[in-house]
Amino acid sequence: MIRRGFIAAFRAILADRTAAILLVGSAILYSFFYPTAYSGEVPTRLPVVAVDLDRSGSSRALVAKLPALQQAELVARLSSPQEALAWIEARRASAAVIIPDGYEQNILRGGQGAVALYGNGAYLLRSSTALSGVAAAIGAAGREAGVDQAQASGAPAAPALSLIQRPLFNTREGYGSSVFPGVAFLVIHQTLLMGLALLAGTIRERQGKRRLPAGDLLGIALAFLVIGLCDVAYFTGFVFWFQDYPRAQADAITLFVAAVAFISATVAGSLALASFFRTRERPIQLWIVTSVPIFFLSGLSWPSEATPAWLVALSRLLPTTPGIHLMVGVNQMGASLEEQSGELANLALLTLLYGLIAYARFSARRVGAQETLPRNR
Amino acid sequence: MPTALLESMKRELDFLRRNFWDLSLVTWIPFILLAAVAVQMSAGVMRDLPIVVVDRDGSGFARELIRRLDAASGLSVAEQAPDMQAAERAVRSRRAYAVVLVERGTAEEIQKGSTAEVVAFYNASYSTPSGAALREIGAVVQAYAAQLATTQTAVVLGPGKIRRPPLAVRTTILFNPQGSYEFQLVALVHPAILHLIFMVAITSALGRELRDGTIGSWLERWPRRDAIYAVAGKLLPYFCIFMGWAVLATGYLAGFRGWPVAGSIALILLGYATMYLAYIGAALLFVGITLTMGTALSAAGLYAGASFAFAGAIFPLESASTFARLWSALLPYSAFAKLLAEQWMMGAPATDSVRQILVMLIFLLVGAAIGLPPYIRAARRPEIWGRR
Structure with missing residues (x-):
């Protein structure tokens, strides 16, 4: 049967x-x-535009470091945040790095130079991981740039804790x-x-x-x-x-x-x-x-x-x-x-x-x- | 309105009234599928994701870090494992998405004024929750480090040495400030479900006439121009019903859940309408070429069933293979997903989205031009009726 x-x-x-x-x-x-x-498995380079509102030596040094980032590809240098927004809306760029006016002044005073990174929330899932990678990379690149400028006031102290991330099982991620x-x-x-x-x-x-x-x-x-x-x-x-x-x-x-x-x-x-x-x-x-x-x-x-x-x-x-x-x-x-x-x-x-x-x-x-x-x- | 259109519409509505399962496919089945996704993702952000901690240090610093991890809204420390083997077991049996390892000697490093490393192992097989947990762990560690800088490092190195790092990167997510997955996912999954059901329903409606040999009695008597009206009349009820679902889905997310529409609701609904028209084109193409209900249905399932993965809204397609990019361009849903992002989230100018609407209309024109003539001719070819 x-x-x-x-x-x-x-x-x-x-x-x-x-x-x-x-x-x-x-x-x-x-x-x-x-x-x-x-098939585009490898986390690709996020297309990024840069807007330098400071036009100083420090900001130029930071922008110059962007093309070398592994996580991002600098597709354009624009003159205003509005222009950058238009690029994001037209999906020609996934993120914008904006260096505000007064960036160098802040660093020279021993303060913190703030850089703004804008990502596209309409594509949250595909950009959130890439964005944090780009933010970390800019931070690292900027630290070198900042250290060059701020030699006089001494290098900043190392942070007490740092986090290392390791994937389990799916190492290709x-x-x-x-x-x-x-x-x-x-x-x-x-x-x-x-x-x-x-x-x-x-x-x-x-x-x-x-x-x-x-x-x-x-x-x-x-x-x-x-x-x-x-x-x-x-x-x-x-x-x-x-x-x-x-x-x-x-x-x-x-x-x-x-x-x-x-x-x-x-x-x-x-x-x-x-x-x-x-x-x-x-x-x-x-x-x-x-x-x-x-x-x-x-x-x-x-x-x-x-x-x-x-x-x-x-x-x-x-x-x-x-x-x-x-x-x-x-x-x-x-x-x-x-x-x-x-x-x-x-x-x-x-x-x-x-x-x-x-x-x-x-x-x-x-x-x-x-x-x-x-x-x- | 032409009689061919009205009569066919009435005939189709009669059919739906008499056939429970065909009616189900356009009524309670879409409701359950839309509701399942909406309810599942209504939490929007992930809270209390379970993690495991391995504390090899046992110091006050480690205990404070664990306390802070558990207190974070996105995390909950499910257990403290004695060693990494036990912790990995917890991850493999899905009791936790990540393991935070505090190594022996962490307290000493901190007291010396150097950097102690905390390792987070995460389950990359479950990438969405693990990614969320990882971001939260990173934020907790960073906040604790900032606090330690003032309380610990200053004691060791002297207050003059304490400066914040020279550069801070502030990340802002445009268009979705809360970073809500509900907004992003439900907005995209609902039209993905709707266009698939719509295409299956109209492919069935068109194919059924061939299978049952009823196409002759329905279509044969009309001259060619009226036959086109008759086909339009047959599909009109489906179009109206699914526009109703589109209004309901959009109203749920924009009204009930309160996700603001940055652009134009009218354009979003026009986008839905043209997306349905585009899939009518695709259905006419498949039915017209195969002239067999079962085969056309399978083709429709393959064509419209994987849209979500190929639309490029969730997974980046720019770096994918040529085939994947070509396939994506051949799906009306890809154009709709772009329009949705432009009009719902980004508030892009209407002219940007008109482009997507025109793209979708091309599908209707091409599909109808190729598929409609053989379908109408089939009304006079009884020899091909009844193919399974």
Whole structure:
């Protein structure tokens, strides 16, 4: 019985071009297509304009140091802050360095020369990290310039504390390497779900509600488990390597157990949901629109600490929420199964819950009966 | 109004009334998806992000630093780990986003008047919360160092030596002074969700007629010009419904949440309207070329589903590959995201945004010119109906 369901599932996929493309083609397509959005991985030089209102030796010395900054690229020297604002509005520059009048006077008096750095808040996410880098670099460059000028009053004392920042796990620190390793598992989840539901909808359309014996259902589930595990192997083994994302921090057995837990919950959820579809195209139409909110709910890009507690609890009903934490944790951060036991338990409970729903839905049907209601399209 | 347009509109509304799931796709499903994002990000700034501290020094300075870290609004010291292994375990099981390590000898360094180093390890796999935690840790360390300069270093080196560093860089974030992620993200995610659902809904509406073979009885009887009106009438209900969602989403963020519109609300809504028109062009193109509902739907999902990553609003695209920049230019959402930044956040002159509107209209013209003729012709070609 299990064997029959297993083989029938693969036959159905091979016989259905759309399902095959959805299950196999789209995973491969996405694995190349999506990372190109982040192909500018290396934090690039922020285009910056400079406005020197002081026109002194010190300010010129500071402006002269700007082109050498690693974090910023000086694209223009402008004469007024209004002009700089216009450049930012037109997106020709991402930030403006403005040296106010009286800058040199302040330094010579032994005071502090203030430099203003304006960043574009309309692009907060992409510029906030780069801005703090540019601010630090200008500070360092200016300190040298200031020290040259202020020899007479002696060098300032060193600060009592300084902070050193070290990334853990994702040492490349690119956008892609922090987002795509999560997105990959969303892609696997969505393609499995839509592919399975599309096949279920097609069978329902052609043969009406069919009762599936538990063995057949298990066989179908195992077939999709195999496909899902192949997806995981493809992404963690090839794509992450090809894109040079952080990977393979866990041993093979840990990764395998984690993948089985995630894919089992995904397949169980997909079977439960698929039992409700009566039309072939319906699952694509209704489910493809959910990807962006589901990804945010997973808590990889937006932390659960800043999400209302009831929404965090609800998001735990989606296999992607514990699944993405678990897979990123194991594969990128090298977490052990014990450290991720909460996510594993979450996935096991979902597998049980959705498995029971799927079983109840498919076993309650009449044997071989044709659907008598008019087809709902 | 031409009868073809009115009749088709009525026919489509009737269809929506009778079909629960098609109606769902334009009513409660968008509502849930928009609400989920809006509710999730309503906190705007991240508070009390958990961190772990490893104190190898055990001095009063270290204790004071830990107290200050815990008191910072953005941080909460979840635990003090005995060693780095335990601290990293806490990060790997996501009980903390960062580890602050105070090395042995910190107190001595401070008392000698030299610089003691504090190390912050952060989980770069969760870059948004870790970045926020890191900025906060930096601010706490800097503030404490400034205070130590007056109380400690002055004692060692004498008050004359104490000067502030000669240069201070003050960073100001223009257009989003609170640095709110809610403003930035929700403003962009809502139109990203809306254009995807819109495109899926109209691709389904157009493709369904081919699949069910109803395109003949609906479109065949009209002459060519009226057939164009008929297609417009079919899509009009969707356009109106989604303009309603656009007004609601904009009203929520601008009115209810109070994020001021620096430019023109009218231009933002005009931007929404032209964005929908642009995706009508794309849908006509896909349906006209494939003449198959399932394939057109999959193509629509691929085309409109990844807009958010390729728009260049969240991730910089300037340095991305040629393919990514080309793909971005081929998405109407990229132009809309620019218009949104110009009109909502930056208050740019209207003439700047007219450019984006014209760009989006090109999509409608090109898509309709290529996709509409084969679609209308298909009404007289029963042999291609019913393809799955």
